[in-house]
Structures are given as C-alpha cells and as structure tokens.
Amino acid sequence: MLPPRPILLLTLLLTPGSLGQRARRPLRPPSPISTIHPKANFDTQQFAGTWLLVAVASTCRFLQEQSHRAEATLLHVAPQGKAMAVSTFRKLDGICWEVRQLYRDTGVPGRFLLPRGARGAVDVVVGETDYRGFAILYLERARQLSVKLYARLVPVSDSVLSTFEQRVQGANMTEDHIIFFPKYGFCEAADQFHLLDAFPP
Secondary structure: OOOHHHHHHHHHHHOOOOOOOOOOOOOOOOOHHHHOOOOOOOOHHHHOEEEEEEEEEEOOHHHHHOHHHOOOEEEEEEEEOOEEEEEEEEEEOOEEEEEEEEEEEOOOOOEEEEOOOOOOOEEEEEEEEOOOOEEEEEEEEOOEEEEEEEEOOOOOOHHHHHHHHHHHHHOOOOHHHEEEOOOOOOOOOOOHHHEEEOOOO
C-alpha cells in the first residue's frame, strides 16, 4: 500500500483540471452576429427588388473618418434559390459603378455569407424587414459588426428611424456611430467598364 502523500499526488495528476494537465484555453466569446436573430420565415422573393441605403452604424474608424464622402447607394436584389444576387450601385469620383455580389445561403433563412474578399468573409443577417418599406441588415467582418438601414423610398418615417436606432443600441453602439447617406443622386446602372464582379458564383 502506498503512503498517503504519493496517493494524494497520484490523485491530483489523474484528476481533470489538475496541476498535472495543461491549462485549457479560455473559450472564445461568440461572434457578435451569431447572437442576432434573422427575420422569422425570411422570404427572398418578397425581399427582391430595389433598396436605398439610408444609414450605417459602425465603430469602424475609417468609415467614421470618411463619412463626409458618403455617396447615395442603391441595391438591386434578385433571388437565386435561397441565395441572393445583389448589385450595388454607387458613384466614385462622379462615375456610377456596379458591384455584383452573391449572398450565399447558409441553411438558415435570412442568414447569408459572402465567402471571399480582400479583407475576409462577411456574414450577413437580415434582422428585420417589412419587405415593402424598410430593412435592417447586420454585417460582420473580422468580428466587427455594422448595422445598415435600407428603404424602398426615402425619406423614411420617424418610426422606422426609431426602430433602427433601437437595433443600433442593441448592437452596443450609439447614435454617434450612425452615418446617414444622401437621399438623392442614386445610380441605377453602370457601363461595362465600371462593373466589379466582386463575389462571382
């Protein structure tokens, strides 16, 4: 029979979490967008059509510093099964550009993925929409979250702005993080020389 001290040492070495085992890494907190619930029963067919960008909330320093350069931005959405083909139209140096992207289906209605890009993948969640008037989208790249407000027509109602501001606060941001975009000067087309197929199928 072993004396008490070796028995105690052997018990410590064999016990999970004991001094004899390598310390476990702390669990990484979930990404911000993983806690956002998409619109219930989201329907890509109803979401299709034209959307105008009204406002963006973000803690991105670059975006805040460049907010004075914000240009009117228009989205055209076309369903591709459960995915969505999205064309973004905006001006750069006075010239209309079109950027084509594919919001890939993730198996969860209202939750999409842009898998490639210069700065990594982008997770997208349609958090709220009535399909006819407004939509609030969440986008996350490299664990940095932004909240976007889109509308079919501008300006939007005070109730829609209030809903957006509540969503921004729920994402741990304030009104100081919100950038409003121009309500005029939208592009609806671009020629073949000003087309970027950023995320081809």
